[in-house]
Amino acid sequence: MTRLAIAINLDRCVGCHTCALSCKMQNNVPEGMLWNRVLTQNCDVVDGAEGTYPNVTRTYLPVACQHCQNAACQRVCPTGATYRDDKGRVEIDYDKCIGCRMCMAACPYNARNFNWREPVRVTGASYGDAAVPERHKGVAEKCTLCKERTDLGEEPMCVVCCPAHARIFGDLDDPDSEISQTILNRKAWTLLEEQGTRPSVHYFD
Amino acid sequence: MTRHAGAPGDWPATTPARQTCSVNCGSRCVLSLQVADGRIQWAEGDGAVEEGDQMRPCLRGRALRYWLDSPERLNAPLRRVGPRGLGRFEPISWDEALDEVAERIRGVVARWGNEAVLVPYATARWTASGSPFERLMNCYGGHLGIYGDYSCAQLQAAHEALYGDDGYYSGSTLDEVANADLLVVFGANPSLTRMGGASGAWRLEQMREARAALGLPLKVVSVDPCHTDLMSRAVDEWLPVRPGTDAAFVAGVAHVLITEGLVDEAFVHACCIGYDAETMPAGVPESEGYRAYVMGDGPDGVEKTPAWAARITGCPSARIVSFARELAGARRAFVTQGWGPQRTEHGEQSARAVCLLAMLTGNLGLPGTNSGTRERLRRPAIPDESVGDNPVGVSIPAFTWSRAVEQGEALTAESAGVRGAERLRAPVKLIINHGGNALTNQHADINRTHRILADEGLCEFILGVDVAMTDSARYADILLPDLAQSEQAALVASGNSDGVCAVIDCESWDHPAFERRGAWDVARELARRLGVEEAFCAEGSTACEVDERRWEQGELAGEAGAHEELGARGVLRRADACSQVAFADFRADPARNPLPTPSGLIEIYSTRVAALARERAQAGISAPLSPIPAYLPAREGAEAACERGMLQLVSYHGRQSANSSFANVREIEEAVPRRLSINPIDAQRYGVASEDQVVLENERGALVCRVRVTPRVMPGVVSLPQGAWHDADMAGDKLDWGGCANTLTSDIPTAWSCGNAHNSCLVRLRLLRDDERARRAKLQASRDDAAPGKGEGR
Numbered sequence: 001m002t003r004l005a006i007a008i009n010l011d012r013c014v015g016c017h018t019c020a021l022s023c024k025m026q027n028n029v030p031e032g033m034l035w036n037r038v039l040t041q042n043c044d045v046v047d048g049a050e051g052t053y054p055n056v057t058r059t060y061l062p063v064a065c066q067h068c069q070n071a072a073c074q075r076v077c078p079t080g081a082t083y084r085d086d087k088g089r090v091e092i093d094y095d096k097c098i099g100c101r102m103c104m105a106a107c108p109y110n111a112r113n114f115n116w117r118e119p120v121r122v123t124g125a126s127y128g129d130a131a132v133p134e135r136h137k138g139v140a141e142k143c144t145l146c147k148e149r150t151d152l153g154e155e156p157m158c159v160v161c162c163p164a165h166a167r168i169f170g171d172l173d174d175p176d177s178e179i180s181q182t183i184l185n186r187k188a189w190t191l192l193e194e195q196g197t198r199p200s201v202h203y204f205d
Numbered sequence: 206m207t208r209h210a211g212a213p214g215d216w217p218a219t220t221p222a223r224q225t226c227s228v229n230c231g232s233r234c235v236l237s238l239q240v241a242d243g244r245i246q247w248a249e250g251d252g253a254v255e256e257g258d259q260m261r262p263c264l265r266g267r268a269l270r271y272w273l274d275s276p277e278r279l280n281a282p283l284r285r286v287g288p289r290g291l292g293r294f295e296p297i298s299w300d301e302a303l304d305e306v307a308e309r310i311r312g313v314v315a316r317w318g319n320e321a322v323l324v325p326y327a328t329a330r331w332t333a334s335g336s337p338f339e340r341l342m343n344c345y346g347g348h349l350g351i352y353g354d355y356s357c358a359q360l361q362a363a364h365e366a367l368y369g370d371d372g373y374y375s376g377s378t379l380d381e382v383a384n385a386d387l388l389v390v391f392g393a394n395p396s397l398t399r400m401g402g403a404s405g406a407w408r409l410e411q412m413r414e415a416r417a418a419l420g421l422p423l424k425v426v427s428v429d430p431c432h433t434d435l436m437s438r439a440v441d442e443w444l445p446v447r448p449g450t451d452a453a454f455v456a457g458v459a460h461v462l463i464t465e466g467l468v469d470e471a472f473v474h475a476c477c478i479g480y481d482a483e484t485m486p487a488g489v490p491e492s493e494g495y496r497a498y499v500m501g502d503g504p505d506g507v508e509k510t511p512a513w514a515a516r517i518t519g520c521p522s523a524r525i526v527s528f529a530r531e532l533a534g535a536r537r538a539f540v541t542q543g544w545g546p547q548r549t550e551h552g553e554q555s556a557r558a559v560c561l562l563a564m565l566t567g568n569l570g571l572p573g574t575n576s577g578t579r580e581r582l583r584r585p586a587i588p589d590e591s592v593g594d595n596p597v598g599v600s601i602p603a604f605t606w607s608r609a610v611e612q613g614e615a616l617t618a619e620s621a622g623v624r625g626a627e628r629l630r631a632p633v634k635l636i637i638n639h640g641g642n643a644l645t646n647q648h649a650d651i652n653r654t655h656r657i658l659a660d661e662g663l664c665e666f667i668l669g670v671d672v673a674m675t676d677s678a679r680y681a682d683i684l685l686p687d688l689a690q691s692e693q694a695a696l697v698a699s700g701n702s703d704g705v706c707a708v709i710d711c712e713s714w715d716h717p718a719f720e721r722r723g724a725w726d727v728a729r730e731l732a733r734r735l736g737v738e739e740a741f742c743a744e745g746s747t748a749c750e751v752d753e754r755r756w757e758q759g760e761l762a763g764e765a766g767a768h769e770e771l772g773a774r775g776v777l778r779r780a781d782a783c784s785q786v787a788f789a790d791f792r793a794d795p796a797r798n799p800l801p802t803p804s805g806l807i808e809i810y811s812t813r814v815a816a817l818a819r820e821r822a823q824a825g826i827s828a829p830l831s832p833i834p835a836y837l838p839a840r841e842g843a844e845a846a847c848e849r850g851m852l853q854l855v856s857y858h859g860r861q862s863a864n865s866s867f868a869n870v871r872e873i874e875e876a877v878p879r880r881l882s883i884n885p886i887d888a889q890r891y892g893v894a895s896e897d898q899v900v901l902e903n904e905r906g907a908l909v910c911r912v913r914v915t916p917r918v919m920p921g922v923v924s925l926p927q928g929a930w931h932d933a934d935m936a937g938d939k940l941d942w943g944g945c946a947n948t949l950t951s952d953i954p955t956a957w958s959c960g961n962a963h964n965s966c967l968v969r970l971r972l973l974r975d976d977e978r979a980r981r982a983k984l985q986a987s988r989d990d991a992a993p994g995k996g997e998g999r
Contacts, residue, residue, distance in 0.1 A: 011437065014410075015396075016264060017398045020877075025247045025874070029892070034876060045880070045914070046878055047913070047915075047917075049432055049916055056432050057439070058432065058434075059437070081831055123244075123274040127246050127247060127261040128247050129239075129246070161267065163402040190912055
């Protein structure tokens with residue numbers, strides 16, 4: 001089996017938000033949406049900090065779809081539009097999506113966006129990789145682990161774009177892969193482990 | 206790579222175009238634009254080489270499509286209609302535009318002389334610092350020159366006084382951090398300001414990992430009003446100080462070092478003048494030295510104890526004491542500063558004081574140390590475009606141009622730093638602003654500057670050449686649409702912050718050009734009309750020929766096969782020269798390797814500054830100047846903030862834009878909103894919460910912005926990313942809805958170097974009122990009704 005995943009080195013992440021922008025460009029993500037956001041741990045504002053002045057700390061936390069092995073979104077989807085594919089990615093079949101947004105309620109990572117209206121782009125036209133399917137009003141969308149790139153053996157855009165080289169992409173089912181080794185050696189963790197979703201995206205420092 | 210031929214979607218397969226973004230951020234990252242149908246569909250980064258030397262673009266480079274396709278792009282030549290500065294234009298033909306510009310240049314030069322023509326500070330066209338319009342004017346008799354810049358004028362003057370050079374190229378490289386156990390950073394945030402993949406953020410991370418891999422400690426101490434992005438490890442320590450008080454902090458630290466016997470006196474006595482009795486220049490009493498200043502034996506009689514420093518800086522005295530001991534106890538400390546602290550009213554003092562910490566502890570000239578200035582910049586691998594010699598030998602500090610418009614002949618060498626003449630012979634009557642937004646947006650005191658520029662009796666003609674309708678472009682009388690650098694073929698050198706030596710062969714690509722024209726061709730057209738085309742083309746008659754000349758003069762031209770490699774690969778890159786330590790030769794043998802200062806030593810007491818103070822006094826000009834790096838309170842500094850019950854505003858380089866380039870891109874704003882940071886204590890005091898819309902105001906103006914409540918900024922200080930596009934009804938209430946920090950900043954130049962003191966700025970804060978919202982809504986509605994094509998900026 002193959003289980004494609006990303007591991008993120010939080011020590012290296014400088015919070016530059018390049019992954020957020022590159023992802024948006026690559027995947028033709030419309031105005032008002034991001035598939036990939038850079039949060040600050042335990043903060044309700046972008047680029048915040050924890051603690052009380054002057055004793056503060058800050059950890060950036062890039063969050064997109066966690067590509068869970070036990071994906072809550074998939075379990076609640078009434079039409080099978082959300083599915084896990086043979087490479088371990090959680091994907092959406094936009095033709096099957098009926099816009100019920102059960103998935104959005106179920107996802108503990110708030111990773112999904114919904115097209116409440118026909119998508120709008122400031123440039124007036126679509127952009128991004130032409131192989132990425134367009135989404136229309138009434139469907140949910142989210143990170144696909146750059147399906148169109150990873151199908152061709154390339155790395156996801158957020159991985160190749162990172163100026164701080166904070167991301168590792170690879171196959172969790174290959175114990176010798178860089179990502180598997182890193183997860184093991186650096187004692188990587190996943191977000192909200194207690195939810196039992198078993199995410200493929202890992203974090204380490 | 207070419208991808209996805211025949212793939213589903215509305216556009217055909219993309220073809221790659223190699224480019225950079227070429228704005229003023231210090232990096233030139235490599236972009237592989239994926240182009241189809243004349244548009245950038247997406248952008249690949251630098252994938253050509255192994256990871257280490259990649260020049261990976263940050264979010265701004267990734268957003269290039271949004272920028273180039275923005276509604277603010279200029280498409281046709283425009284002529285102003287209505288009062289200057291209100292942004293109303295009509296389209297005209299290129300011939301009409303060029304004829305009129307040539308006529309105005311000819312007229313102003315005939316009546317006022319070449320000194321009345323100004324090519325102001327502008328950095329948006331950054332592959333080659335020289336503008337073809339500067340070349341044009343140099344061929345046509347010259348123009349009023351500028352010196353210094355808006356980046357670090359105060360630091361340059363300070364460094365010149367201390368070490369004898371401007372500091373750009375004499376600091377240690379960041380690689381030296383690998384040999385340090387303590388990194389002391391004053392007002393610098395490379396993790397944010399140098400995000401490009403070959404730049405400071407990544408290199409510092411590599412240094413940290415290199416130390417960690419060897420099991421060696423590296424602690425980072427940041428002295429800053431804000432908790433910076435550099436502070437990412439548990440061991441890191443933030444020492445908050447109020448803006449502009451760095452010199453007071455240093456004096457408090459020096460007091461501990463002196464009283465506890467921690468000063469490296471052997472080093473100071475061998476390498477410095479102006480510290481104590483042993484090192485005073487001839488004829489200067491010991492009481493004028495830095496040691497006497499700290500110990501209360503100087504003219505002011507005040508002992509600069511940690512408690513004294515704590516009262517001024519807001520940093521607890523216990524932390525000043527512990528930091529001093531830590532600094533003295535470090536095996537090697539790398540002391541560095543950014544350009545924020547020096548961008549204050551007495552920034553020359555702050556800049557020198559930070560360097561002093563390196564000297565007093567002997568952390569200078571040895572592996573793992575620095576001179577206290579910013580890390581060494583890299584000279585470009587190929588030189589700037591040649592602009593020729595300026596026959597007018599007179600220049601003014603870059604920041605003082607609006608005074609040259611307003612006051613002309615009143616500007617003198619003593620009062621305003623005029624060089625090459627005792628005083629200006631003529632006021633500025635014609636401005637050629639190419640690729641610059643520093644007429645208003647990136648200058649200071651926008652409302653006052655608006656009044657100067659709007660007065661057509663002062664400056665008679667303004668030519669604007671730009672890619673977009675910036676706030677500065679709105680002041681043009683004739684406005685010409687430029688091609689973006691990223692749309693043109695050009696040779697681009699890696700940036701001065703990049704840790705590689707590279708040349709990028711940028712490609713033009715098929716884009717909708719409308720009536721836009723490249724600046725070189727436009728300047729050549731004007732040269733033809735002014736009868737100086739031959740001189741203009743002396744070093745090449747096209748931009749490409751000029752690039753060939755630049756290549757030949759570059760550092761890689763002599764290398765066998767380099768040109769072929771550039772042609773074949775498109776990017777020629779060499780690993781940067783290895784680590785360099787600031788002033789290592791000098792430290793090893795000060796007598797044999799003297800500094801270019803009058804004494805040959807580091808001048809803690811600057812005889813030059815002392816002489817300048819005497820000259821000013823004789824000319825009857827009162828200016829607070831100190832020959833030593835003493836703390837001087839600012840008109841809009843920490844003490845004044847307390848007395849007047851105001852907040853100190855820091856305007857910093859945010860992620861959203863490189864200065865004002867990209868600041869109009871909404872997609873970036875979605876990912877990283879531009880917010881005013883305010884401490885929870887102040888938020889409670891002013892009754893504001895995150896996302897509230899507030900008005901920041903002072904006697905110069907008022908702006909609207911949204912708030913982010915965070916303990917990352919110290920109480921009494923608010924911080925706002927600079928570069929936002931000014932957006933005000935200049936015929937009405939002038940309330941700036943764009944949130945441009947320079948609506949509030951002062952345009953009074955600093956006393957010593959005539960630099961920009963943007964971070965000495967006091968403001969009041971209040972919630973936005975409903976009547977202001979209503980007025981804005983009404984204005985927006987009337988703008989929407991305005992006929993299209995009239996060039997309403999936004």
